[in-house]
Structure formats: structure tokens, C-alpha cells
Amino acid sequence: MDILSTKRKMAKSAKWQMLYHNSKELGIRLFKNNDNFSGLQLSFLQDLAFYSSIYTDISLGEVSQKVLDSTIYEDAYMYYKVNKKYKTKLNDDTKSTKTKWHFKTPK
Amino acid sequence: MEVNDKELEKVATEFNRIKEQMAFINTEEFLSSNEIIFIYKDQTYRVRKPTFGEHQDVYKFKMNYMYHLLKQKNEDNTPKYPSEKELCQVYLQRGIDIYSMDSRLKAYDIEIEKIKSILGESLTKDGIEDNELKMHKEKMLSLLDQKNKLNIERIKLLEGSIESLTNIEGLKYLTMLVIDKQVEEKQYNKLWNTVEELDKAPNELVNYCIYYTSLINDN
Numbered sequence: 391m392d393i394l395s396t397k398r399k400m401a402k403s404a405k406w407q408m409l410y411h412n413s414k415e416l417g418i419r420l421f422k423n424n425d426n427f428s429g430l431q432l433s434f435l436q437d438l439a440f441y442s443s444i445y446t447d448i449s450l451g452e453v454s455q456k457v458l459d460s461t462i463y464e465d466a467y468m469y470y471k472v473n474k475k476y477k478t479k480l481n482d483d484t485k486s487t488k489t490k491w492h493f494k495t496p497k
Numbered sequence: 498m499e500v501n502d503k504e505l506e507k508v509a510t511e512f513n514r515i516k517e518q519m520a521f522i523n524t525e526e527f528l529s530s531n532e533i534i535f536i537y538k539d540q541t542y543r544v545r546k547p548t549f550g551e552h553q554d555v556y557k558f559k560m561n562y563m564y565h566l567l568k569q570k571n572e573d574n575t576p577k578y579p580s581e582k583e584l585c586q587v588y589l590q591r592g593i594d595i596y597s598m599d600s601r602l603k604a605y606d607i608e609i610e611k612i613k614s615i616l617g618e619s620l621t622k623d624g625i626e627d628n629e630l631k632m633h634k635e636k637m638l639s640l641l642d643q644k645n646k647l648n649i650e651r652i653k654l655l656e657g658s659i660e661s662l663t664n665i666e667g668l669k670y671l672t673m674l675v676i677d678k679q680v681e682e683k684q685y686n687k688l689w690n691t692v693e694e695l696d697k698a699p700n701e702l703v704n705y706c707i708y709y710t711s712l713i714n715d716n
Binding site for chain 2 (some may be wrong): 393397421432452462466467
């Protein structure tokens, strides 16, 4: 049994996505422990957030439903999304520094 | 009794469904808490998450072990174990270039990121053809496969180095610290007190313990 790929499939499932959203909104516990998470649990929480983001983007029409056909597509889309956000933020920061500050040579 | 292809296919699908359900149940159990409980040959074992102090112990153990390896000498007073750098130089003399392997691994990463970006963007466009997506996917799978093979080759070549030996011993030491054996219902005792005891245990059990320890550990 490949635990890591099963963990990913679980995070993608409707059952665990529902539990994840309820845990955020209603405070339902996902695990027996509330803190001191194991590496496996932390990685599962990341997977849940990853798929939650993909499902939200599909419903907003930002990405095709086809993204769910393969883990390769899912990874590629999230990679593109994160990089696009980072580049936009970088551009915004450059623009804002250009307009906000004016340095003059003292007389 | 004759069985036709359709029936066989139906049985295979059902078998795979049950197999997947079983995998889900097992993984859910492993995720339910910050410890993994498993049974090996009718005996129950527990792998728990290492504490901060235990991580410190592992670090000290690794430093001592590395120092111990560094001090080891052959009869002609040459170092018994090579460092990664020394091993790379020896391989270079024999025509195996680990440095070029590193460059090739970096080049694979760059190429994979490039395709990821193109594929990711394609998925956001309307009316994207399945063939185009599949083409990128195939290319990516092939690159990932080549990268993994090269990475394994590199790891195997360097497994005799001081750094690699220290990491393996460190993982064994960590495993030794966090594995408990059930003695009564809800009562566990330490399974091994030293790495030497772990070394003498059955291979299969040690492999399970090391695998579960690496899953539980978050470092």
C-alpha cells in the first residue's frame, strides 16, 4: 500500500473536503490530537488545502475541470498559480515603490 | 466453469475497489493521531512522534558518529571512510562525473518547471485540446522518470560516504528511540535500547519501523 498516494486521494475526496471545510467553519476535529501534528498529518493538511484551492478555482471558472484528470495537471496548475501570484505581487511592489517615494537632493 | 472477459473485468474492478477502500481505511487510521500502531507477526508495535529532546539526541548522536568515522584509519594510516567530496574525486578519476550529474539534475528541474508552467497556464484557457495536455504530460513524466533514475544512481554511488553513512545511522537511532512494543492493552515498553539491538532484529520489522518513523517525523 502506498500511503502517500492514498493520502493524496483521500484529501481529494468529497468526504475529506467536507470535513476540512467543517473543521474550519464549525471547529470539527479532523484528528484525535489537536496539536503536535505528525509529519504525515501536516502533509495531509497541506493536501486538503491544495485540493480545496483547486475546487474553489474550478467553481470560479478559473481553471478547467480537466485539471482533476491527473496529479500532473493538478501540480502544474498550482505551480502556475503560485508563480503568477508571486510575479503579480512583485510587479505591484515595484510599481508602488515608484509612486510612493520621491528622493530629492538636499539644497 | 467458463468465465468470459466481461465477468473477469467486473471482478477485477470490484477487487480494485475493495483494495482501494482497504488502503483508505489503513491510511485514515495512520492519520487519526500522531502515532502509528501496527501489527507484525501477532505483536503490536507503536511508532510515536519524536520529542524536541529526542531530535537533539539524534543530532548529537550523528555528530559523534561522524567524528568516529572521521577518526577511523586503515593500516597504512589513510582515512578508512571517504567524505562525499573525496568520493566524487575518486569517481572522477574513473570517468564517473558526479558534478555533471548535479548539473544535469538542476537542468531537469528547470525543464520540468518550464513545462509545469506551460501546462498550468494551458489548463486555465478555454477550449484546450486534450492532445496538447497529454503531450505535455507525457513529456513531464518522461523527464521525471529520467531525473529520478539519475538521482537514484547518484545516491547509490555516494552511499559509502561519511555523510550518507551518518544519515543512515541517524535514522536508525531515531527509529530506536520512538518504537515501542505493546506489553499489555494500552501499555507499551521500549522495543530497543541500542542501535545494536535494532541491527540484530528481523530485517522486515526494522524496515517497517524505519518507514513508519520517517512518515511520523516532521523534520
